Amino acid sequence: MRINFNEKAPSFILLMIASVILLLVLFNVYLSQKVKIASFFEPKPGSCLILEEKYCRGVILVDDPTEKDGLLAVYKLPVGTTLFSPTEGYYSNTPTFFFENTGKEVDKYPGVNVIVSKDNTVKNTSEIYSFVFYNKSEQKNTKISKGEKIGTVSNENVNYFGNYNLVVRLTKQDYLEGKPVFLNDYQKLKNILKIK
Numbered sequence: 001m002r003i004n005f006n007e008k009a010p011s012f013i014l015l016m017i018a019s020v021i022l023l024l025v026l027f028n029v030y031l032s033q034k035v036k037i038a039s040f041f042e043p044k045p046g047s048c049l050i051l052e053e054k055y056c057r058g059v060i061l062v063d064d065p066t067e068k069d070g071l072l073a074v075y076k077l078p079v080g081t082t083l084f085s086p087t088e089g090y091y092s093n094t095p096t097f098f099f100e101n102t103g104k105e106v107d108k109y110p111g112v113n114v115i116v117s118k119d120n121t122v123k124n125t126s127e128i129y130s131f132v133f134y135n136k137s138e139q140k141n142t143k144i145s146k147g148e149k150i151g152t153v154s155n156e157n158v159n160y161f162g163n164y165n166l167v168v169r170l171t172k173q174d175y176l177e178g179k180p181v182f183l184n185d186y187q188k189l190k191n192i193l194k195i196k
Contacts, residue, residue, distance in 0.1 A: 045147050048193045049086035065099050070184030074164040079155045084147055086192055089114040091144040097132045099160045107160045132158050132167035
């Protein structure tokens with residue numbers, strides 16, 4: 001039997017096109033499933049909003065050395081633990097935190113702030129969430145959403161407080177004699193971090 005290639009060519013081309021389309025669809029489904037699986041294993045904020053749920057209970061409250069009656073939250077976390085923003089705000093990775101030691105020495109530590117402000121100005125700032133830690137983040141100063149990653153902790157400790165590698169402070173804006181001041185808001189910090 002003699003096959004006429006010209007008669008079979010359109011069928012063969014259609015079969016090849018259909019095969020390529022099917023392969024592309026299957027590859028697209030594979031990639032989307034891979035992304036879903038990968039995102040399933042990514043860390044997510046727990047009930048304390050700033051850490052994964054498994055680390056939420058590891059918090060200890062200590063006195064804030066910069067303010068009478070103020071409290072700070074301290075943690076000893078595994079290296080690489082992800083930190084999350086507890087609120088929408090403005091992320092700033094440039095702060096240096098100062099704690100006065102006995103005598104005249106001052107200990108300096110790096111960290112980040114999440115500043116809550118209507119228009120990202122100091123004048124309209126209502127709260128500042130401060131994270132004192134040796135920051136492992138590529139993020140620059142920018143707007144940030146609640147639950148967004150703000151960095152990961154390293155193995156370096158904030159020695160002023162002991163063997164802890166994360167210190168968290170929440171301050172709120174208030175007015176004293178008509179001037180804006182920021183005061184430790186440990187009650188709200190305790191509520192956010194689910195500390196009783």
